[in-house]
Amino acid sequence: MTQSQSQIHPQPLVQNVSADDWAHERGQKWCDQLTAMEATLDPVDAPLIDALQLDGPLRIAEIGCGGGGTTLKVLRQAPAGSSVHGLDISPALVDKARTRAAAETGDIAIHIANAQSAPAPAGSYDRLFSRFGIMFFDDPEAAFSNLASWLAPGGRIAFAVWGPPRQNPWMTSLRDAVAEVMDVPKPDPDAPGPFRYAGGEKLLGILKAAGLGDLEVRDWRGTIPLGGGVPPEAAVDFALSAFSLGDLLAEADAAVNADVRQRLTQRYAQHERDGAVHMDAHVHIVTGVRPA
Structure with missing residues (x-):
């Protein structure tokens, strides 16, 4: 253990994020970084929306809509006569999404709801989609069974989840830099967290048990602009503000923070x-259909 490591409080790192976390601290953190987060994840929107197959007037809902950026994109691309709902568990993000939706002329509504247990707002949907919003259910079997019941017969899902951690260095570089300075426990792969469905097969099994068919996983690989496309020093600021490990570092001493910042800046500079x-x-885009 280095001198810097010995000065850190013996507090465990939070590696898994639950729905309750998103309803409170994590949701507020995302809201505070909304512009940069949406710009970072923007490249994933096009393949996800394409997987929805918006081929006629449809009732559509986004699960975990966040601040509503992707919800608005779907509204603008959906055929005339479509309605789009966004659902999220975070009051802060729902407020932000509602403010943005109020400026739109299409049929859009934003609801605060826990998709694990809430009934479908105002009837069934033809399409359900989510961009990284389905990995945090406390009871995934109950959640996906509930979501399947929201779909009209023949209705379609399209969910984006992260692939393996090693193929997502934009997210894991901070953890790697911290691990060089202090002990970082391995996250529980079965607990709520961003890489819960990194293998893909686990999610397919749950969706099949929920009654969905024609299940398929398509991989999207590309590059994303960290922080929305900023230089290394600003990307470090973004990572420390946006990711949960930044909360722990905020409690560490100045030397530890400077060490991690230097290591992370060097990684990003490459x-x-x-x-x-x-x-x-690396993203898995998972699709399926409720049998007619």
């Missing part, structure tokens, strides 16, 4: 292109 950090990402 991925700088035209003044912005672009890093590899």
Whole structure:
């Protein structure tokens, strides 16, 4: 153990994030970083929306809509006569999404709801989708069974979840930098967290048990602009503000923070292109249908 490590409080790192966390601290943190987070994840929207197959007037809902950025994109791309709902567990994010939705002319509504247990708002849907919002259910079997009941017969799902951690260095680089300074316990792969369905097969099994069919996983691989496309130093600021490990570092001494910041800046600098950090990402886009 280094001198810096010995100065850190013996507090365990939080590696898994529950629905309750998203309803409170994590939701507020996402809200505070909303512009940068949506810009970071923007490349995933196009393949996800394409997987929805928006082929006619449809009733559509986004699970875990956050601040509503992807919800609005779907509204603008859906055929005339469609209605789009966004649902999230975080009051802060729902308020932000409602403010943005109020400026739209289409049929859109934002609801605060826990998709694990809430009834479908105002009837069934033809499409359900989620961009990284389904990995945090406390009881995934109950949650996906409930969501399947929201779908009309023949209705379709499209869910984006993160692939393996090693293929998502944009997210794991902070953890790697911290691990060089202090002990970082391994996260529980079965607990709520961003890499809960990294293997893909686990999610397919739960969806099949929920009664969905024609299940398929398509992989999207590309680069994403960390912080929305900022230089390494600003990307470090974004990572420390947006990710849960940043909360622990906020309680560490200045030397530890400076050490982690230097190590992370060096990592990000290796991925700088035209003044912005672009890093590899691997996403599973999972689709399925409720049998007619």
